[in-house]
Amino acid sequence: MIFKLRWMCFAAYTLFISASSISAPVPASTVAPLELRVAVVSDGRADYFVRLLEESLKLIQQPYHIQYVKDIPARRMWWMLGQGEINLFYGMQSKEKDSDKQLVPVRNALTNGLIGQRVLLIRRSDTEAFLPVRSVADLKRTGLIAGFGAGWGDARVWKSAGLPLYEHAAPWNTIYAMVAARNRHVDYLPRGVIEVLAEARAHPELAVEQRLLFEYPADFGFYLSPSVAHYRPIIERALQAAEASGLKARLIDEAYGADIKALNLNRRLRLRLSAAPD
Structure with a gap:
């Protein structure tokens, strides 16, 4: 009886050790x-x-x-x-x-x-041209032309809304000078709220439009x-x-929080666009 009891205890201990080794986390080093x-x-x-x-x-x-x-x-x-x-x-x-x-x-x-929230990078002299815009239809009636890189998904959003646009096949960074110089009739660049102020600082010949915020799922x-x-x-x-x-929220705030606050998004007129069809 004593031998049988000892054998049962040994078997239970063996099963415990096996189960522990299966459930234990694998050290990061392995x-x-x-x-x-x-x-x-x-x-x-x-x-x-x-x-x-x-x-x-x-x-x-x-x-x-x-x-x-x-x-x-x-x-x-x-x-x-x-x-x-x-x-x-x-x-x-x-x-x-x-x-x-x-x-x-x-x-x-x-x-x-956040990248689906867009504000416009424009010529400083064109500030008044955007003042009458209170809807997507108003923007279309201005005839002002948006600039995008060739094949960009947000270009399809503008096309779906029937808004005039130009797609730039050459290196993207040349389009800023094109807007400033009115070359090829490119009038503005729709840029994400996480990128537009950095681009405005890099291109002081352009300015951020202050009233409008375009939104679409992206x-x-x-x-x-x-x-x-x-x-x-x-x-x-x-x-x-x-x-x-909360790590992601913190990294977003550290990278973009100050610029997003400076854009005063809550005071802007929000104009909703549909996602581009694929």
Whole structure:
């Protein structure tokens, strides 16, 4: 009887040790690091997105190595992503990208919709030209032409609303001078509230229009190469943890809070546009 009791205690102890080893968390040192090659631009526009990615991975104790590939034209970056020459890039979310077999979307809206809130970068001499605008129809009647990069998703939003626009195929940064010089009749640039003041500081020949705020559903997202599709649940978990912990909100405020406050969004006339059809 004593032998049987001892055997039962030993068996129970063995089962306890086995169950504990199964449920114990894997030390971070044993987790394989994510090997990331990330496309960025060196003018600072990518800083928030890079920081969000890195800080979110740190939050869940996910090791990573990142190699940054800088200043490649956007269209080539998307091609490189599909080919696996880079394996992570951020850009405007769209059904078109999400259904592309060469791209793996990470399901998270990186700016909490802020990039879908747009104000206008205009010529200083044109301030009065926008004063009569109280609706999208009013803006259309002015005949003023918006400028976009070729193929940009927000250009499709303007097209859907029937608003005149020009799509610039050359390097994007030349369009600021075109607006200032009235070249090709480009009159204004719709820019996200997280980017417009930085651009106005870099281009003092232009000014931020003070009355209007255009809104439509849009955001940036991370996209992966199919070669690292297995990274998606890890990065999604990291971004979800950043939201739940308040890390994401803090990073947005640190990166953009002062500029958003300076734009006085609550005092602007909000004009809603529909999302572009894909």
